[in-house]
Amino acid sequence: MSKAKFIFRQLFEAETGTYTYLLGCGVTRKAALIDPVITTVERDAKLVKELSLDLIYGLNTHAHADHITGTCRLKKHFPAMQSIISKHAGAKADLLIKHQDVINIGNVALEARATPGHTNGCTTYVAHDYRRAFTGDALLIRGCGRTDFQGGSAHTLYNSIYEQIFSLPEDYQLFPGHDYHGRTVTSVEEEKRFNPRLTLKEADFIELMKNLNLPPPKYIDKAVPANLRCGVYETDDGAQACM
Numbered sequence: 001m002s003k004a005k006f007i008f009r010q011l012f013e014a015e016t017g018t019y020t021y022l023l024g025c026g027v028t029r030k031a032a033l034i035d036p037v038i039t040t041v042e043r044d045a046k047l048v049k050e051l052s053l054d055l056i057y058g059l060n061t062h063a064h065a066d067h068i069t070g071t072c073r074l075k076k077h078f079p080a081m082q083s084i085i086s087k088h089a090g091a092k093a094d095l096l097i098k099h100q101d102v103i104n105i106g107n108v109a110l111e112a113r114a115t116p117g118h119t120n121g122c123t124t125y126v127a128h129d130y131r132r133a134f135t136g137d138a139l140l141i142r143g144c145g146r147t148d149f150q151g152g153s154a155h156t157l158y159n160s161i162y163e164q165i166f167s168l169p170e171d172y173q174l175f176p177g178h179d180y181h182g183r184t185v186t187s188v189e190e191e192k193r194f195n196p197r198l199t200l201k202e203a204d205f206i207e208l209m210k211n212l213n214l215p216p217p218k219y220i221d222k223a224v225p226a227n228l229r230c231g232v233y234e235t236d237d238g239a240q241a242c243m
């Protein structure tokens with residue numbers, strides 16, 4: 001398939017340090033948001049409309065623990081939009097995807113690569129034509145996702161990163177799900193050379209991850225159950241509503 005004009009925006013939600021990515025096809029005007037956050041849905045929907053895009057997918061890299069996904073609330077603006085998450089996330093969504101599925105956003109293709117370890121359903125989305133990957137919370141810039149809840153496993157995460165992310169060409173740009181230090185983008189080469197966790201041998205990585213001692217995310221008790229339903233809840237009369 002020929003390379004379509006690629007529309008790309010990196011959006012930031014400051015309270016939880018979360019990145020949302022807008023990806024669009026300049027030919028068909030179809031678009032997707034990766035990891036929209038419920039509190040920034042109005043901002044994101046406004047941008048999508050300003051750019052005359054038709055939002056067809058709301059992709060979640062995983063069932064987040066720190067914020068509620070915006071995928072349900074986005075449907076108020078884009079009723080035909082479909083939510084997407086890995087079938088291994090144990091979550092509900094309009095489309096459940098698996099390793100190596102390809103998601104077409106108009107002429108822009110995204111390969112789903114299973115990168116479990118932070119959670120079981122973590123997925124990295126790769127736009128090969130544009131030499132970019134969206135790593136969610138598997139790989140962060142000079143860091144990685146924590147592995148101390150939601151089925152996390154340091155052994156699994158280490159191997160996911162090596163097999164599915166570090167196996168990409170070194171010039172591929174990597175866009176994380178979060179950054180807490182003002183950084184925006186990295187590359188496969190940079191992370192292979194400078195990531196202080198991933199340059200360790202696996203056994204040392206596992207030991208380090210065991211001793212991170214991070215406090216639990218502030219909204220974990222609310223966010224995880226909401227995200228397992230992709231931000232949908234049932235009202236007292238059994239109807240479906242958005243958080």
Ligand SMILES: N[C@@H](CCC(=O)N[C@@H](CSS)C(=O)NCC(=O)O)C(=O)O
Nearest residue numbers: 016065066137143144145146216217218
């Ligand atoms: N302070 C934040 C949560 C920070 C945090 O735990 N981040 C997660 C990703 S969101 S579950 C993580 O994996 N961090 C890894 C690291 O090394 O920082 C909040 O309260 O929301």
